[in-house]
Amino acid sequence: xxxxxxxxxxxxxxxxxxxxxxxxxxxxxxxxxxxxxxxxxxxxxxxxxxxxxxxxxxxxxxxxxxxxxxxxxxxxxxxxxxxxxxxxxxxxxxxxxxxxxxxxxxxxxxxxxxxxxxxxxxxxxxxxxxxxxxxxxxxxxxxxxxxxxxxxxxxxxxxxxxxxxxxxxxxxxxxxxxxxxxxxxxxxxxxxxxxxxxxxxxxxxxxxxxxxxxxxxxxxxxxxxxxxxxxxxxxxxxxxxxxxxxxxxxxxxxxxxxxxxxxxxxxxxxxxxxxxxxxxxxxxxxxxxxxxxxxxxxxxxxxxxxxxxxxxxxxxxxxxxxxxxxxxxxxxxxxxxxxxxxxxxx
Numbered sequence: 001x002x003x004x005x006x007x008x009x010x011x012x013x014x015x016x017x018x019x020x021x022x023x024x025x026x027x028x029x030x031x032x033x034x035x036x037x038x039x040x041x042x043x044x045x046x047x048x049x050x051x052x053x054x055x056x057x058x059x060x061x062x063x064x065x066x067x068x069x070x071x072x073x074x075x076x077x078x079x080x081x082x083x084x085x086x087x088x089x090x091x092x093x094x095x096x097x098x099x100x101x102x103x104x105x106x107x108x109x110x111x112x113x114x115x116x117x118x119x120x121x122x123x124x125x126x127x128x129x130x131x132x133x134x135x136x137x138x139x140x141x142x143x144x145x146x147x148x149x150x151x152x153x154x155x156x157x158x159x160x161x162x163x164x165x166x167x168x169x170x171x172x173x174x175x176x177x178x179x180x181x182x183x184x185x186x187x188x189x190x191x192x193x194x195x196x197x198x199x200x201x202x203x204x205x206x207x208x209x210x211x212x213x214x215x216x217x218x219x220x221x222x223x224x225x226x227x228x229x230x231x232x233x234x235x236x237x238x239x240x241x242x243x244x245x246x247x248x249x250x251x252x253x254x255x256x257x258x259x260x261x262x263x264x265x266x267x268x269x270x271x272x273x274x275x276x277x278x279x280x281x282x283x284x285x286x287x288x289x290x291x292x293x294x295x296x297x298x299x300x301x302x303x304x305x306x307x308x309x310x311x312x313x314x315x316x317x318x319x320x321x322x323x324x325x326x327x328x329x330x331x332x333x334x335x336x337x338x339x340x341x342x343x344x345x346x
Contacts, residue, residue, distance in 0.1 A: 001014055001333050001336065001337060003164075003181070003186040003187055004133075004164040004186040005038075005133060005164050005166055005186035005187040006186075006187070008112055008132055008164060009038050009065055009090060009091055009112055010064075010065045010090060011033075011036060011037055011038045011065055012036030012037075013035075013036045013037050013329055013332075013333045014166075014177070014181075014186055014187025014188070015038070015177070015188060015189075015329055015333065016037065016038045016040065016135065016166055016168075016187060016188065016189035016190070017029065017032040017037060017038065017189075017190065017325075018040060018069075018168065018190065018191040018194070019040040019041060019042040019043070019044075019067070019093055019095070020143070020191050020194075021042045021044050021045040021292075021293060021296055022042070022045050022296055022297050022300040022301050023042065023194075023195050023201070023202060023300055024040060024041055024042040024194075025042070025054060025201055026041070026054050026057040026058040026061060027061075027199050027200075027201055028194060028199050028200050028201065028325065029041050029058050029066050030057075030058050030061030030062040030066070031197075031199040031324075031325040031326065032066070032325055032329070033062040033064040033065065033066045034061075034062050034064060034326070035325050035326040035328075035329035035330070036064070036329060037329045038065065038067060038091065039058075039066045039067070040066065040068065040069050040091065041054055041055065041058060041066065041067070041068045041069065042069050043068050043069055043070055044070075044095065044293070045293050045296075045297070048076055048083070051068070051080060051083065052083055052087075055083070055084075055087050055089060056087075059087070065090035065091065066089070066091070067089065067091030067112075067114070068080075068084055068089050068091070068092060068093070069093045069094065070094055070095075070098070071094075071095060071096065072094050072096055072098040072099055072102055073096060078102075081102055081106060084106070084109075084111060085105070085106070085109040089111060090111065091111065091112045091113075091114055092111050092112070092113050092114070093115065093116065093135065094113075094114075094115040094116065095116055095144075096115075097115055097117070097122060097125065097126055098113065098115055098126070098129075098131075100130075103129050103130045103131060104129075104130060107130055107132070112132045112133070113131050113132050113133075114131065114133045114134065114135060115135070116136075116137060116168070117134050117135070117136055117137075117157065118136070118137060118145070118146040118148075118153070119146070119148075119153075119156075119157075120153075120156045120157050120159070120160035120161075121160075123136065123157045123160055123161045123165070124160050124161060127162070127163050132163060132164070133163050133164040133165065133166060133186065134157065134161065134163065134164075134165055134166070135165075135166045135167075135168050135189050136150075136153055136154055136165055136168065136169075137153075137168040137169045137189075138150025138151070138153045138154065138167075138169030138170060139153075139169065139220075139230075140169040140170035140230075140313055140315070141168055141169030141191065141313045142191055142192055142218070142230050142313035142316075143191070143229060143230060143311040144228065144229055145169070145220065145228055146228065147220075147228070149169075149170075150167060150168070150169040150170050150171075153169075154180070154185060155183060158183065158184045158185065164186035164187075165184070165186060166186060166187045166188065166189050167180040167185040167189070168188065168189035168190070168191070169313065170313065170314060170315055171188040171190050171315070172190060172192070172193040172315040172318060172319060173331070173332055173335060174331065174332045174333065174334065174335020174336035174337075174338070174339060175336075175339060176188055176332075177332055177335075177336035178335075178336040178339040181336070181340065182340075182343075188332075191311075191313060192312055192313040192315050192316050192319070193315065193319065194328065195210070195312075196211065196316075196321075196322055197322060197323060197324065197328060198322055198323065198324050198325070199325045201301075202300050203300075203301075203303030205303055205305070206299060206300065206303050206305065206310065207322060209232070209305055209310070210232065210310070210312065210316050210319070211319060211320055211321075213232060213316045214317040215314060215317030215318070216317070217232060217233050217316070217317060218230050218231065218232055218233060218312050218314050218316065218317075219231065219232075219237060219241075221237060221240065221241055223237075223241055223243065224240065224292055224295060224309055225292045229292070229309075229311070230311065230312065230313065230314070231309050231310055231311050231312060232310040232311075232312045232316070234305065234309075234310065235306065236306060236307065236308070236309065237309065292309075295307075295308055295309035296308065296309055296310075296311060
């Protein structure tokens with residue numbers, strides 16, 4: 001299925017596996033690439049050395065194009081950009097708007113730049129800076145998310161920019177891909193659907209916990225790190241929602257200490273990243289930014305359902321299986337093609 005995003009990135013199908021922290025590693029990304037879709041490594045939760053090793057391992061597993069998700073505000077962002085250029089990674093995606101100069105450096109090296117955005121004005125800004133495409137995530141999506149549904153956010157972004165737009169938030173099957181293409185999008189990006197596959201390294205017990213959830217079993221909370229975050233509703237999340245500000249700050253300081261030890265970030269660098277992510281917010285909220293990676297790691301890596309936070313899109317309530325990545329991509333594309341043929345009278 002050829003669209004503007006497949007032409008731009010060199011993949012066979014207009015399906016993107018998002019760069020989920022602690023989830024999108026070499027095994028999942030290479031399986032996605034081998035299936036003809038665009039897999040994206042999540043580097044925000046990796047040290048520089050881990051990212052370098054992950055890129056090399058992914059390339060050893062597949063000869064197809066793949067991408068890396070970067071934090072533009074990371075302490076070593078420039079060094080990571082150099083790594084992507086040196087390794088010839090095909091796509092650089094960004095969870096936050098990249099700086100204009102980073103976009104220019106990547107594009108000069110022939111790397112496709114695809115930031116994720118949550119509003120039309122953000123899409124306009126990065127498009128003016130030279131971004132090749134954008135991923136737009138509606139409020140149904142997991143992790144950090146906004147309050148506008150994909151069905152409204154997507155057309156607003158399509159009307160605002162002339163570059164390819166990939167739709168995210170609420171997609172899991174061929175019906176969604178067909179609908180996104182009908183809107184004018186160049187493809188869809190999916191997170192939760194790829195998290196719940198055989199190649200995902202999330203512990204099996206955690207995957208089963210996801211599969212038991214219904215459409216009403218996610219919640220958007222600001223108690224993880226001060227920003228709206230869609231996660232599975234759990235006893236821990238309920239406790240976070242009830243907790244006072246002081247308890248949240250004490251917990252965040254401990255998580256900040258653990259995150260710093262694991263990544264090697266300096267306190268200054270970690271606070272700078274937190275300030276960049278949180279904008280004009282309190283110091284307490286800046287420190288709370290460290291909650292996200294450590295609470296997610298406890299659930300998605302260590303499998304601790306009592307101590308971890310599990311990011312999830314609302315589509316979790318419609319998923320009841322753990323297919324192979326190749327089957328996900330094949331079925332999504334085949335079903336979308338059949339729907340479009342039927343609608344076109346073919």
